[in-house]
Amino acid sequence: xxxxxxxxxxxxxxxxxxxxxxxxxxxxxxxxxxxxxxxxxxxxxxxx
Amino acid sequence: xxxxxxxxxxxxxxxxxxxxxxxxxxxxxxxxxxxxxxxxxxxxxxxxxxxxxxxxxxxxxxxxxxxxxxxxxxxxxxxxxxxxxxxxxxxxxxxxxxxxxxxxxxxxxxxxxxxxxxxxxxxxxxxxxxxxxxxxxxxxxxxxxxxxxxxxxxxxxxxxxxxxxxxxxxxxxxxxxxxxxxxxxxxxxxxxxxxxxxxxxxxxxxxxxxxxxxxxxxxxxxxxxxxxxxxxxxxxxxxxxxxxxxxxxxxxxxxxxxxxxxxxxxxxxxxxxxxxxxxxxxxxxxxxxxxxxxxxxxxxxxxxxxxxxxxxxxxxxxxxxxxxxxxxxxxxxxxxxxxxxxxxxxxxxxxxxxxxxxxxxxxxxxxxxxxxxxxxxxxxxxxxxxxxxxxxxxxxxxxxxxxxxxxxxxxxxxxxxxxxxxxxxxxxxxxxxxxxxxxxxxxxxxxxxxxxxxxxxxxxxxxxxxxxxxx
Numbered sequence: 070x071x072x073x074x075x076x077x078x079x080x081x082x083x084x085x086x087x088x089x090x091x092x093x094x095x096x097x098x099x100x101x102x103x104x105x106x107x108x109x110x111x112x113x114x115x116x117x
Numbered sequence: 118x119x120x121x122x123x124x125x126x127x128x129x130x131x132x133x134x135x136x137x138x139x140x141x142x143x144x145x146x147x148x149x150x151x152x153x154x155x156x157x158x159x160x161x162x163x164x165x166x167x168x169x170x171x172x173x174x175x176x177x178x179x180x181x182x183x184x185x186x187x188x189x190x191x192x193x194x195x196x197x198x199x200x201x202x203x204x205x206x207x208x209x210x211x212x213x214x215x216x217x218x219x220x221x222x223x224x225x226x227x228x229x230x231x232x233x234x235x236x237x238x239x240x241x242x243x244x245x246x247x248x249x250x251x252x253x254x255x256x257x258x259x260x261x262x263x264x265x266x267x268x269x270x271x272x273x274x275x276x277x278x279x280x281x282x283x284x285x286x287x288x289x290x291x292x293x294x295x296x297x298x299x300x301x302x303x304x305x306x307x308x309x310x311x312x313x314x315x316x317x318x319x320x321x322x323x324x325x326x327x328x329x330x331x332x333x334x335x336x337x338x339x340x341x342x343x344x345x346x347x348x349x350x351x352x353x354x355x356x357x358x359x360x361x362x363x364x365x366x367x368x369x370x371x372x373x374x375x376x377x378x379x380x381x382x383x384x385x386x387x388x389x390x391x392x393x394x395x396x397x398x399x400x401x402x403x404x405x406x407x408x409x410x411x412x413x414x415x416x417x418x419x420x421x422x423x424x425x426x427x428x429x430x431x432x433x434x435x436x437x438x439x440x441x442x443x444x445x446x447x448x449x450x451x452x453x454x455x456x457x458x459x460x461x462x463x464x465x466x467x468x469x470x471x472x473x474x475x476x477x478x479x480x481x482x483x484x485x486x487x488x489x490x491x492x493x494x495x496x497x498x499x500x501x502x503x504x505x506x507x508x509x510x511x512x513x514x515x516x517x518x519x520x521x522x523x524x525x526x527x528x529x530x531x532x533x534x535x536x537x538x539x540x541x542x543x544x545x546x547x548x549x550x551x552x553x554x555x556x557x558x559x560x561x562x563x564x565x566x567x568x569x570x571x572x573x574x575x576x577x578x579x580x581x582x583x584x585x586x587x588x
Binding site: 074075076077078079080081082083084085086087088089090092093095096097099100103104 | 135264265268269270273322326327330338341349355356
């Protein structure tokens with residue numbers, strides 16, 4: 070594993086998926102979908 | 118990690134990546150590598166794509182040397198010396214564009230071979246004459262599949278955004294880069310591209326979406342985002358598609374000034390043909406007399422006529438001109454010729470590049486870098502002394518300050534009666550420059566250096582001097 074010396078910026082990483090055409094947009098959509106699902110999964114345990 | 122070897126000096130601009138660091142030892146440029154960087158270098162040196170870039174001269178010449186020259190480092194590289202280090206805010210639009218395209222080409226060739234670059238800075242590039250070269254060999258790193266380019270943000274801030282500013286809005290980008298070592302932030306760009314400008318090529322994605330994403334994910338750790346992107350299927354092909362998209366965008370960006378005062382200067386200025394012939398002969402003889410100078414500075418180079426004459430006898434000529442449009446025209450001509458000797462730069466002599474970045478020394482100021490064997494100052498003294506009110510003695514000091522010991526200055530004094538001087542004087546109150554006289558100028562020269570040769574041009578309103586400074 071290489072440690073980057075530069076902070077690439079989280080938003081700057083994600084936007085690269087979006088500008089990568091249809092396939093990139095699909096990756097970005099998948100990423101957001103998973104984040105959304107994770108959030109709903111976490112919520113019940115948070116309350117409990 | 119540092120090197121305390123006698124005679125070596127750490128480059129003040131090379132500290133951001135602690136795995137490697139550049140040092141100077143006399144004329145040698147060395148790079149110390151830590152164990153990780155040494156492993157990366159071994160992989161890079163064995164790769165075919167890097168050998169190709171080296172052979173084509175697109176990356177700076179690099180060879181591994183005995184690590185004993187830099188104690189404390191695992192491996193040491195020696196790099197080709199860049200004869201005159203310049204900064205992106207001294208480049209013209211065409212120069213910044215070609216530098217950006219070279220950076221992308223290098224990345225496009227590195228990715229399929231399993232390499233990437235750790236950053237995407239305009240400072241990764243330098244010039245061999247009018248030919249760009251990639252110098253940051255320490256930036257190459259084995260690619261971790263599934264990860265976007267870590268240098269994308271830096272590429273936008275120091276290369277893409279300045280190009281968008283100039284191509285879409287017609288704003289000179291140089292002052293923006295000069296005032297911020299890390300370039301222009303997406304949030305600043307978003308404010309400039311509102312309304313219909315949002316739709317200009319490259320702006321919706323690389324500016325607005327990029328800025329919005331940065332805001333939205335400001336709190337997310339980039340390590341988490343990398344892992345999420347990897348598991349969502351981000352691939353090397355996607356990284357390549359992004360690079361190709363950036364290349365297409367930048368090729369479409371163009372900016373050419375229709376005309377500016379200085380673009381037409383050579384055509385409209387008051388030289389007669391005999392004056393020009395005499396002046397060319399004087400300059401050529403002076404550069405020849407310097408015995409194969411390594412560096413000639415042509416200050417106020419205009420269309421590069423005298424820089425070209427100097428380049429017949431010098432290793433490197435740096436042609437400094439304040440009008441970005443004039444520099445861009447000269448650059449495009451030289452680039453088309455494949456020139457490797459004349460470096461055109463944008464700079465106002467009355468406002469030379471200051472030191473910048475950390476401690477004010479990360480990016481060296483112009484006066485620190487200017488140590489020439491020959492300085493040409495043709496038709497510039499009157500612009501500084503009359504046009505910018507700089508005392509004549511200080512003009513002479515500034516010009517001589519750009520020389521090495523025993524260096525030569527070729528300077529033209531435009532007499533107050535000359536039409537060009539009269540035009541400048543007409544814009545100032547009468548009698549404001551009583552000291553702007555040939556006899557005063559000659560006294561100032563004689564007090565500071567030895568006049569080897571002087572010649573009044575046939576028109577009788579301009580005199581050329583060749584002077585040499587002592588140790």
